[in-house]
Amino acid sequence: MTPAQQLGALADEVRAKGLSADLRTDLAGRVLDLLGNSLAALGEKPAQVIREVVADWGGKPAATALGIAGKLPAPSAALVNGTLAHSLDFDDTHLPSVLHPSSAVIPAALAVAERTGASGPSFLDAATVGIEVTCRLGMAGYDEENANSVFFDRGQHATAICGAVGAAVAAGMLLGLDSDGLTSAIGIACSMGSGVIEANRTGGTVKRVHCGWAAHAGVVAAEMAKHGLTGPPTVLEGRFGFLQAFCGDRFDIGQVTRGLGEHWETPGIFFKPYPCNHFTHAGVDAALRLRRAGIDPTRITELTLGVPEPVLRTIGEPIEEKRKPRSGYHGAFSGPYTVAAAMLGGGGLGVFHEDFTDGAAQDPARLALAEKVNVVADAECTRIFPRQFPAVLTVRLDDGSTHSERVSHNRGGPANPLSADELTLKFTSNAARAVPEETAGRLAEAVWRLPSGGSVNDVLGIVPTSGT
Structure with missing residues (x-):
């Protein structure tokens, strides 16, 4: 099997068999973190802009976007929520790739899980696999010798580029795609990931939208695959494939498949305890x-x-x-x-x-x-x-x-982790910028119930429906 096919097979297997309780609990903490960061960002200008844009788009209501009354099409909701998630640069970070995978993948998974009525465990499984795909693609473009991301070295935002593919896998799992369909979703999303980081040098607020666009692209790619569009199975390693296009000859395809299904990157992703670089x-x-x-x-x-x-x-x-x-x-x-x-x-x-x-x-x-x-x-x-x-x-x-x-070990990483109480404190402190204390408490309780069978709809039914 090609690397894309191996990723598709893993996603299909996890969708059928599920993941461990530990992995689901870890992901629930990341959902809570993302929601808190997003609520704190409701008043940020980029998020306001995107809310106005998707309001003009219209479309069939299906999923919740924070700060918007009523529902939006799933891709639009993913765009809004992904933008919010990354707006304050308070989102979790994978090292050494320096990716922010949750902000690209979880908003896509939330939108499709709500639309399909997925259970909490199914949603967490899909998001975990999507984040795994994102991190492995990011590491495939990491230059060990120079201790630098090839994506970043070439002016590309790896989070947005790799995140679109991970978001497509998560969305595809929740749409019920089989291994072939998931492989196609990967192949399609590889044509949709984008993001340049010149704004880091000379200004502009567009970078804050990158995770939202990745989430949007992932949902669209999965929907296209579900309706029969196909992608090339050699899309990752091929002569004109994803890694060659973005990284040239400086990539390690083994990072995508080595230990797949046995080693999971998600528990090692760093939470950010402080809202600064x-x-x-x-x-x-x-x-x-x-x-x-x-x-x-x-x-x-x-x-x-x-x-x-x-x-x-x-x-x-x-x-x-x-x-x-x-x-x-x-x-x-x-x-x-x-x-x-x-x-x-x-x-x-x-x-x-x-x-x-x-x-x-x-x-x-x-x-x-x-x-x-x-x-x-x-x-x-x-x-x-x-x-x-x-x-x-x-x-x-x-x-x-x-x-x-x-x-030597940052607070929030696997060697110096945040406890569930500390994650909840970060969440409630963030959420206090947008919702009453009682609402924040209910939201936290609903998220922590997801691993044991709670519903995504239980969570999203609590979020505010107007901006700040």
Whole structure:
């Protein structure tokens, strides 16, 4: 069998036999995380734009989109919800591929599960397989020697490109496609994935729509396969196939099929505990530890944040700008500011949305502490990167003493996981931006029931039907 056929066969087998309770519970946590991130993003401009666009499209009502009264066609609902899921860059992350697979796959699976009346376990199984496909395609385009994604190196957004294929598999499973149909859904979706990341360099809000478009494409590809459209079985590895087109000769097809059905990537995907650039998280972790150890910020005379060398240019340079971010958004990409926020702020799981407002970024106390932070390359952190985003933080106090915290495993990853209670706290803190506390509690309870037989409709029947 070709790699696409092997993926189709796995998806067909899982649809028939189901997955373990552990995998279903893990995925339920990702659904909860995604819904919280999405509710928190209801007021964001890109999401408002997409809601207006799909309202103009119209179509047969079938699935729920957060913030919209009434139902939409499943592809439109997937587009809205995928856009919301990625709008705050608070979504889970697969390393070292740096994919955000849940935001592309789960919205597609939600839309089709609602339309078909799928059970909670069936929905979770489909989303898990879709995420697995997404991650394996991303890793097929990962350059181990250079520790970099070939997709990103060529200016392509791997999340959107690989996510469209994973979303198609999840949607196809919920539509009841057999292995041949699922293979065709993969072949079709490979012609539909897209996304360039120039916006990361020079601005623009289009990147926030990438996961929504991937979810939309996945649903459409699966529907096309269900109605008889076919895709090439060699679509992944072929001379004119997916990986050759996006990665040239720099791909490893073995990443797609090696250990398929035995090893699952999903439990190893990192949750983001803080709403800031993932490279800053270990520094935040270290600052929070020092704070809990009793370090008085008013006595700090100097801080040194050691990070992987490739991370310096993102969160440490130019140091003058990183110490004085121009806005709350820029503060989320600043090593000095995020350390200061962790020492002085709070909320959520340590730092939260209120720490990244424009007002917070202009707070004199935070800026004064950020001014004392130097960001340097640390050899041990560089060695670990990019399978972790580690950091070491050293503070010098006014009595000349120094105190250090080294964080080798990010909070939220498999070696330092968030508990179910912590995931729920992140969710309720996010949801508080859009719904009453009682509604958030009901939503969390409905999501956590999904592995034991709850319904997707039970969850989506609780979500708000108007934007903020």
